Amino acid sequence: MSRLAGPVRVGGGTAPSRVLFGPHETNLARGRALADRHVAYYRRRAEGGAGVIVTETASVHPSDWPYERAPLAASCGPGWTSIVDACRPHGTLVIASLGHAGGQGSSAYHQSALWAPSRVPDPVSRELPMEMEGPEVAAVVDGFRAAAALAVGSGVDGVEIDAGQYSLLRQFCSGLTNRRTDAYGDRGRLLREVLAVVREAIGDRILGLRLACDEGAPWGGITPETAPVPGGIDYLVPVRGSAFADARPDLRTEPGFNLDLCRTVSGRTLTVCQGSVVDPALAERALEFAGLVEMTRAQIADPDLVRHLRAGTAPRPCVLCNQNCRVRDPRNPIVSCIGEPGSGHETEDLVAGAGGGEVLVVGGGPAGLEAARVLALRGFDVELTERADRLGGMVRVAARLAGRDRLARLVDWLEAEVRRLGVRISTGVETRAGDGRPVIVATGSRPGPRDYAVEGGRVLDVVAVLDGATLPDGPVVVHDPLGDWTGAGVAELLAAARPVAIVSPDPVIATQVRDIAGVNARLQRAGVTLVKRSRLRVVRRDHVVVEDVLTGERRELPCGVVIHCGHRLPDAALSGTTVGDAVAPRTIHEAVLDGRRAAVAL
Structure with a gap:
C-alpha cells in the first residue's frame, strides 16, 4: 500500500x-x-x-x-x-x-x-x-x-x-x-x-x-x-x-x-x-x-x-487552474472544482439510481465525456461519437495556450474512465440524426459574429490557429474583446516567432483573469504590443484600423493576419438533451456540470 x-x-x-x-x-x-x-x-x-x-x-x-x-x-x-x-x-x-x-x-x-x-x-x-x-x-x-x-x-x-x-x-x-x-x-x-x-x-x-x-x-x-x-x-x-x-x-x-x-x-x-x-x-x-x-x-x-x-486507481486530477476553488471574491462563489462540480455542493449533489437501455452521446468534449461516464456508471449502454479525430473538445484547444497544458489532464482522465467503463467510442464521425435512442447533444460551439469590417485582410479564428492552421507572413494582431485567457495566451504563444499586438477595449489586458499583473508582465517581456482601450474597426491587406473607445480617435497597426478571439455561438444541429457549449459557450466547469446533470436526469 x-x-x-x-x-x-x-x-x-x-x-x-x-x-x-x-x-x-x-x-x-x-x-x-x-x-x-x-x-x-x-x-x-x-x-x-x-x-x-x-x-x-x-x-x-x-x-x-x-x-x-x-x-x-x-x-x-x-x-x-x-x-x-x-x-x-x-x-x-x-x-x-x-x-x-x-x-x-x-x-x-x-x-x-x-x-x-x-x-x-x-x-x-x-x-x-x-x-x-x-x-x-x-x-x-x-x-x-x-x-x-x-x-x-x-x-x-x-x-x-x-x-x-x-x-x-x-x-x-x-x-x-x-x-x-x-x-x-x-x-x-x-x-x-x-x-x-x-x-x-x-x-x-x-x-x-x-x-x-x-x-x-x-x-x-x-x-x-x-x-x-x-x-x-x-x-x-x-x-x-x-x-x-x-x-x-x-x-x-x-x-x-x-x-x-x-x-x-x-x-x-x-x-x-x-x-x-x-x-x-x-x-x-x-x-x-x-x-x-x-x-x-x-x-x-x-x-x-x-x-x-x-x-491503485487513478484519481481525478487537479489541474491547478484556481478557477472554482479560489473563492475569496466579492461575488461569494461557493468553493468547487472545474472537474468535480459536486465539490462544495455536497448537500445538493446529484444522485441517481441504476439505469438501463441504450444512450447516444454526440460530442466528446468535457460535457459529452462526463455525461458518458456518469451514464456508464449507472449501467446504461453508452455510445459516444465525436467528429474530430480525438476526444477532448475545446479543452485540448485551450491546453495549447501558453502555460495551460495541464488542462488536458482532465480530459485525459475522462477519456480513460469512459474507456474503462466500456463506452463504445467512434471518432472522426459526423452524427447528424438520432436513431430512436435518447440523445445527449454535446457538439460544442462555432465561431461567433465579428463586429468589424474585413476589406481584403486575412482573419483566422483562434481555434483554427491553435489547431495548427498555417499563418501568413507578417505581424499578428490578436483581437481580444473578451479579456480572458484566450487572447493573452495566444499572443504570448506566437510572440516567440513574430511581432504580435493584442487589441482590447479594456484599460488593461486580460481583465477577466485573476492573475492580471502576471499576464501583462509576461506579455511585455515577450515583446507583445499592448493596444489597450481600443476596438478593432477595419481589417485590410497589410494593416488594421483601431479606434479609441473613449475619444473615437483612429490609428493604423501593421498586420499580416488577425486572430479573432471573440465570443463563440452554440453548435447544436441535433435534437436531444443539449449540454455544455452547445447550450451556451462557457467554462469547463459548466460543461462538466451540464453533462452530469443530463446523465443523472435520464
Missing part, C-alpha cells in the same frame, strides 16, 4: 493517512457560523480517506472580518461539533484553524479600522490600518485563548494557529510590517504568547502551526533562515508568500513549488509539506522529509483521493 495512505501519529492522536486537507476559504458559512454545508463538505473528504482535516480558519476576535462569510470562532462551536461527529466514524482527525487577518483583512463588513502591528498600508488593498496598542494586543491574545478553549470543548482533536501568508501573527513577525519600538518590536513575541495561552487552553490536544517561512521579500521580510519556528508544537506547516508573493499559484507554476522550503525547515517537529502538491507520486517523494502532505486542491478535485491510492 502507498505510504501516503498509511497511518501516522500526530501529537496524541493517530491519523488514518498522511494526507491533510488544509484550511481554505469556502463561502459555505451561514452568517459567520460553520454550517451544514461545511459538515457535508468535510464528511465527504473523511469518507474518501483524508487523515487530517483542518477546518476553515475562524477569526478569533470580531475586529477580524476578512471576507463576508468568514467564520467567527465565537459562532463556530456547534459547527465544530457537527463536523467532528461527521468525520469521527472514518478515524479522521479534525483540527480547528484559528487566526486573525490583521491589516490584510477588510473593513467593508465591520466598518472599523483594521488592526496591525504598525501603520503600514497593505500593498494590495492600500488601506492604512491602525497601530494596535496594549488593549488590542491583549484582546487578540485572549481571543486566541477563548477560541481554542471553545474548539476543544466542541470536540475537535486540536487547533492550528494561522501565522501564514494572510495573518496578523505573520505581520508581527515580519520586518516589512512590524516597525514597533515597544516590547512587541521583538517580532516573535506575540506568536510565542499566543501559542502559550493556546497550549494552556487545550492541554494535551494537538497544537499545529501554519507559519510563513519565506515572504518572498528578502530585503526585510521573513526568510527561511529567520523564520521564528517555536518549540512546543505538534506539527508545523511551513508556507511561502505574503502580500508581496502569491501563496497559491496556478497551473503556470510547477507543482511542489514549496518542497525545498519544507525540506529546509523540517526536522524540528513533525512537518507538513505544502505547496501545490496534487500528484500522488510527488507527495510520496515529499515523505522523505515530511510526516504529512497537504493535498487540499487535489481533494477538492477528487474527494476519494486516498481511496484511489489504496486501490
Whole structure:
C-alpha cells in the first residue's frame, strides 16, 4: 500500500493517512457560523480517506472580518461539533484553524479600522490600518485563548494557529510590517504568547502551526533562515508568500513549488509539506522529509483521493487552474472544482439510481465525456461519437495556450474512465440524426459574429490557429474583446516567432483573469504590443484600423493576419438533451456540470 495512505501519529492522536486537507476559504458559512454545508463538505473528504482535516480558519476576535462569510470562532462551536461527529466514524482527525487577518483583512463588513502591528498600508488593498496598542494586543491574545478553549470543548482533536501568508501573527513577525519600538518590536513575541495561552487552553490536544517561512521579500521580510519556528508544537506547516508573493499559484507554476522550503525547515517537529502538491507520486517523494502532505486542491478535485491510492486507481486530477476553488471574491462563489462540480455542493449533489437501455452521446468534449461516464456508471449502454479525430473538445484547444497544458489532464482522465467503463467510442464521425435512442447533444460551439469590417485582410479564428492552421507572413494582431485567457495566451504563444499586438477595449489586458499583473508582465517581456482601450474597426491587406473607445480617435497597426478571439455561438444541429457549449459557450466547469446533470436526469 502507498505510504501516503498509511497511518501516522500526530501529537496524541493517530491519523488514518498522511494526507491533510488544509484550511481554505469556502463561502459555505451561514452568517459567520460553520454550517451544514461545511459538515457535508468535510464528511465527504473523511469518507474518501483524508487523515487530517483542518477546518476553515475562524477569526478569533470580531475586529477580524476578512471576507463576508468568514467564520467567527465565537459562532463556530456547534459547527465544530457537527463536523467532528461527521468525520469521527472514518478515524479522521479534525483540527480547528484559528487566526486573525490583521491589516490584510477588510473593513467593508465591520466598518472599523483594521488592526496591525504598525501603520503600514497593505500593498494590495492600500488601506492604512491602525497601530494596535496594549488593549488590542491583549484582546487578540485572549481571543486566541477563548477560541481554542471553545474548539476543544466542541470536540475537535486540536487547533492550528494561522501565522501564514494572510495573518496578523505573520505581520508581527515580519520586518516589512512590524516597525514597533515597544516590547512587541521583538517580532516573535506575540506568536510565542499566543501559542502559550493556546497550549494552556487545550492541554494535551494537538497544537499545529501554519507559519510563513519565506515572504518572498528578502530585503526585510521573513526568510527561511529567520523564520521564528517555536518549540512546543505538534506539527508545523511551513508556507511561502505574503502580500508581496502569491501563496497559491496556478497551473503556470510547477507543482511542489514549496518542497525545498519544507525540506529546509523540517526536522524540528513533525512537518507538513505544502505547496501545490496534487500528484500522488510527488507527495510520496515529499515523505522523505515530511510526516504529512497537504493535498487540499487535489481533494477538492477528487474527494476519494486516498481511496484511489489504496486501490491503485487513478484519481481525478487537479489541474491547478484556481478557477472554482479560489473563492475569496466579492461575488461569494461557493468553493468547487472545474472537474468535480459536486465539490462544495455536497448537500445538493446529484444522485441517481441504476439505469438501463441504450444512450447516444454526440460530442466528446468535457460535457459529452462526463455525461458518458456518469451514464456508464449507472449501467446504461453508452455510445459516444465525436467528429474530430480525438476526444477532448475545446479543452485540448485551450491546453495549447501558453502555460495551460495541464488542462488536458482532465480530459485525459475522462477519456480513460469512459474507456474503462466500456463506452463504445467512434471518432472522426459526423452524427447528424438520432436513431430512436435518447440523445445527449454535446457538439460544442462555432465561431461567433465579428463586429468589424474585413476589406481584403486575412482573419483566422483562434481555434483554427491553435489547431495548427498555417499563418501568413507578417505581424499578428490578436483581437481580444473578451479579456480572458484566450487572447493573452495566444499572443504570448506566437510572440516567440513574430511581432504580435493584442487589441482590447479594456484599460488593461486580460481583465477577466485573476492573475492580471502576471499576464501583462509576461506579455511585455515577450515583446507583445499592448493596444489597450481600443476596438478593432477595419481589417485590410497589410494593416488594421483601431479606434479609441473613449475619444473615437483612429490609428493604423501593421498586420499580416488577425486572430479573432471573440465570443463563440452554440453548435447544436441535433435534437436531444443539449449540454455544455452547445447550450451556451462557457467554462469547463459548466460543461462538466451540464453533462452530469443530463446523465443523472435520464
